Amino acid sequence: MDENKDASLLVIVLDTNPSQRIIREKPHNLTQCLDSIVAFANAHLMQKAQNKLAVLACHHHATQFLYPTPGKPLDIRQVDGQYEVFTLVEKTIKQKLAHMINTAPPLTTPTESLLAGSMSMALCYIARINRNKAPGSKINSRVLVVTGSNECASQYMTYMNVFFTAQKQGVVVDVCALDKALSLLQQGCDITGGQYLRLEQLEGFLQYLLWVFLPDPQMRCKLVLPPPVKVDYRAACFCHRELIDIGYVCSVCLSIFCKFSPICTTCHTVFKAPAPIAAKPKKKKLKA
Ligand SMILES: [Zn+2]
Numbered sequence: 103m104d105e106n107k108d109a110s111l112l113v114i115v116l117d118t119n120p121s122q123r124i125i126r127e128k129p130h131n132l133t134q135c136l137d138s139i140v141a142f143a144n145a146h147l148m149q150k151a152q153n154k155l156a157v158l159a160c161h162h163h164a165t166q167f168l169y170p171t172p173g174k175p176l177d178i179r180q181v182d183g184q185y186e187v188f189t190l191v192e193k194t195i196k197q198k199l200a201h202m203i204n205t206a207p208p209l210t211t212p213t214e215s216l217l218a219g220s221m222s223m224a225l226c227y228i229a230r231i232n233r234n235k236a237p238g239s240k241i242n243s244r245v246l247v248v249t250g251s252n253e254c255a256s257q258y259m260t261y262m263n264v265f266f267t268a269q270k271q272g273v274v275v276d277v278c279a280l281d282k283a284l285s286l287l288q289q290g291c292d293i294t295g296g297q298y299l300r301l302e303q304l305e306g307f308l309q310y311l312l313w314v315f316l317p318d319p320q321m322r323c324k325l326v327l328p329p330p331v332k333v334d335y336r337a338a339c340f341c342h343r344e345l346i347d348i349g350y351v352c353s354v355c356l357s358i359f360c361k362f363s364p365i366c367t368t369c370h371t372v373f374k375a376p377a378p379i380a381a382k383p384k385k386k387k388l389k390a
């Protein structure tokens with residue numbers, strides 16, 4: 103019975119960067135995505151009166167909260183037959199996103215989305231909500247990332263910090279990839295116990311959201327969901343930010359490099375150049 107009292111906080115991080123292939127090729131896709139996200143967000147709020155929602159937009163120049171907004175909420179005229187909160191969510195999200203897109207600096211070259219930063223903001227928001235919650239109450243929090251961007255290995259460190267912070271705070275990270283497979287975000291889902299889903303087309307986007315991401319993580323083990331995919335656990339080297347299979351690891355700070363370097367660029371530890379393998383046992387023998 104106690105479980106029924108728990109509120110659930112859903113933070114949606116929506117990638118709205120115009121550099122994404124799906125938006126570049128067909129700008130209308132963003133509208134379709136947004137409509138599905140709003141319907142999905144309202145479905146989450148509908149499940150339980152205590153449920154909470156936050157929506158962040160990750161644009162090419164900044165990340166902003168689309169909902170809730172700081173300050174006074176919008177004045178909403180009641181629509182007959184619709185729960186006021188649903189109207190408020192839809193109007194606020196659309197108005198804020200339109201404002202964000204209209205005031206964004208023009209995009210000259212395609213830029214990568216700073217998703218890792220947006221996810222950090224989501225975690226900060228969750229931490230704040232948890233700090234201010236009523237004593238004795240419990241909030242189950244999760245983050246859903248919806249993106250059509252490519253893999254950004256340049257944000258490797260931030261991603262890893264986000265994933266392990268989320269894991270420590272018991273926040274589940276779900277990812278819905280709309281274009282390419284994203285191995286780093288997939289690692290995040292695996293680390294935090296979330297769902298990773300890659301859609302090859304936008305048709306049925308809302309149906310997929312409702313099927314895979316609406317149920318609470320505690321409920322998911324009882325449902326038939328897409329089978330888990332094999333996680334690509336490659337790390338990105340700190341020197342070139344590229345995913346590598348085999349590399350050198352600093353024994354002091356665990357930084358990863360694709361080539362041997364005598365000084366670790368992260369912690370400045372000096373290493374001896376690797377000696378020829380045959381020479382080592384000889385030295386040991388002499389000492390003994
Ligand atoms: Zn490298």
Ligand SMILES: [Zn+2]
Binds near residue numbers: 352354355357368369
């Ligand atoms: Zn080091």
